[in-house]
Amino acid sequence: MLEFRTQGxxxxxxxxxxFFDxxxxxxxxxxxGLVGNGRLYIxxxxxxxxxxxxxxxxxxSLYDTAWSEAHENQILAASGDGSxxxxxxxxxxYPIQSWSEHAREVFSVHWNLITKDTFLSSSWDGTIKIWSxxxxxxxxxxxxxxxxYSAQFSPHAPSVLSAVSSDSHLRIFDLRTPASASNHLTLSIPIHAPPKARPGIAPPIGIPPSEALTHDWNKYRDTIIATAGVDRTIRTFDIRMAGHGPVAVLPGHEYAVRRITWSPHLPDVLLSASYDMTCRVWTDGTAMGHGGGTNGEDPMAYGGGKELGRMGRHTEFVTGVDWCLFGAEGWCASCGWDERILVWDVRAVMGQ
Structure with a gap:
């Protein structure tokens, strides 16, 4: 495990x-991030x-960053002043470009992975903006x-993007649709809505909505999105069957989940970072032949998803985690409020 200190x-x-591993x-x-300066480290x-x-x-303050997909030396930073x-x-x-249209903190930025000529931002002001x-x-x-809190372009379709917000909804936009009154909105999924009742099974109990803080598209299955947030639970949705509720539900974190990211190497594995000071690795169960659906005893037990391991070396809120795209599957980096950057092998914590 490698470590670096972001002093102050x-x-x-x-x-x-x-571009570089x-x-x-x-x-x-x-x-x-409450008051004061920000710093972007390379x-x-x-x-x-x-x-x-x-x-x-x-x-x-800086809350997010995104590398350009077109230029190896260019990188975005999302700022608390709305820029x-x-x-x-x-x-x-000095920055080579700056944009200042948002009225509140910019909390996420994301580059279009396919066309590579646009990026997006999302803000506390209740908007997502597309930029060139x-x-x-x-x-x-x-x-x-x-x-x-979080917005992304789909890694499978350059005109499709998604977002999760404080109102506990996952939204899908398609820029190919007419703007009209819906503003390109094609789907809005209430994350905490109970799944549909099934014959012979007692109606599931609803869950009070709570803020959704993070989400990510599966890199291999183009209709699967994972969400997480204040209620400490990761959920995966198939946007083809949005009305059926989550496909997998992964409880276990003790405090809010701040960041999730699907593996670039394995279609069923994802990482999470939480305010409980841990990073955890999960499977959604699909690699074990589980297709989702409830059992008769627990309406919130879906598929075969489970925690595979955890890394607990951070000593404060863990706020970021990302997979390395290159080399042997499993290397990742995490950061947190403890002023520490850790680079570690997910395989080393699986099964612990």
Missing amino acids: FNGYNVKYSP SRIAVAASANF LGLTDRGIVPEKWFDTQD IKLFDISLDQ PEQPASLTTLPTHSCT
């Missing part, structure tokens, strides 16, 4: 470069450990009418 700055998210970026904030993974290659200081900044790590401290790095203003604004 608390980590909010970590991302591996899509030896480079990661960390969005961090002073004073836990770190190299070497045989001498984790080495800082560069950092960029900002006047407000998005694009840096080139081969240049000096070549344009000074946003291309499209999609209202969610609630604080939107």
Whole structure:
């Protein structure tokens, strides 16, 4: 396990470069992101450990980062002052572009993985915005009418994007549809709605809605999305069968789940980072031949999903986790409010 200290700055998210397996970026904030400056770290993974290659200081907290999919040296930072900044790590401290349309904190940024010429942002102001790095203003604004903590382009369709918000809904937008009154919204899934009753089984009990903080598209199954948040539970949904409720339900975290990410190597495995100071690895059960559905005794027991292991080396909230895209499956990086970046092998904690 490798470790790096972000002295004076608390980590909010970590991302591996899509071009180099030896480079990661960390969005961090002073004073836990409540007030003060931000810092974007560019770190190299070497045989001498984790080495800082560069950092960029900002006047407000940083909550997320996303590498450009088109330029190996360019990277986005999402700021608490409502701005998005694009840096080139081969240049000096100043951003090469900045956008300031959001009215509240920008909490997520995500690059289009397919067309590679657009990115999105989501904000506490209740909007998602689509941008081109070549344009000074946003291309499209999609209202969610609630604080939107996480938004992503689908890795399978360049015009499809998703978001989860404080109103406990997973929303799917398709930019190919007419804007009309729906603003490209094609599906809205209430995350905490009870699944449909089945013949011979008592009606399931509903769960009080709570804020959804994170979600991620499965990299192999183009209709599967995982969500998680304040209620400590990970759920997976098949957007073809949204009305049937979650496909898998994975309880176990003791506090809110701040980040989840599906494996780029295995279709059934995902990682989570939580305020309970752990990162956990899960299977949704599909690799074991479980197709989902309830059993007769527990309406919230789906498929064969379960926890496979956990990493508990952080000493504060864990706020970010990301898989390495290259090499042997299993390497990942995590960050947290303990001012520590850890790079570790998921396989080493499985079964513990």
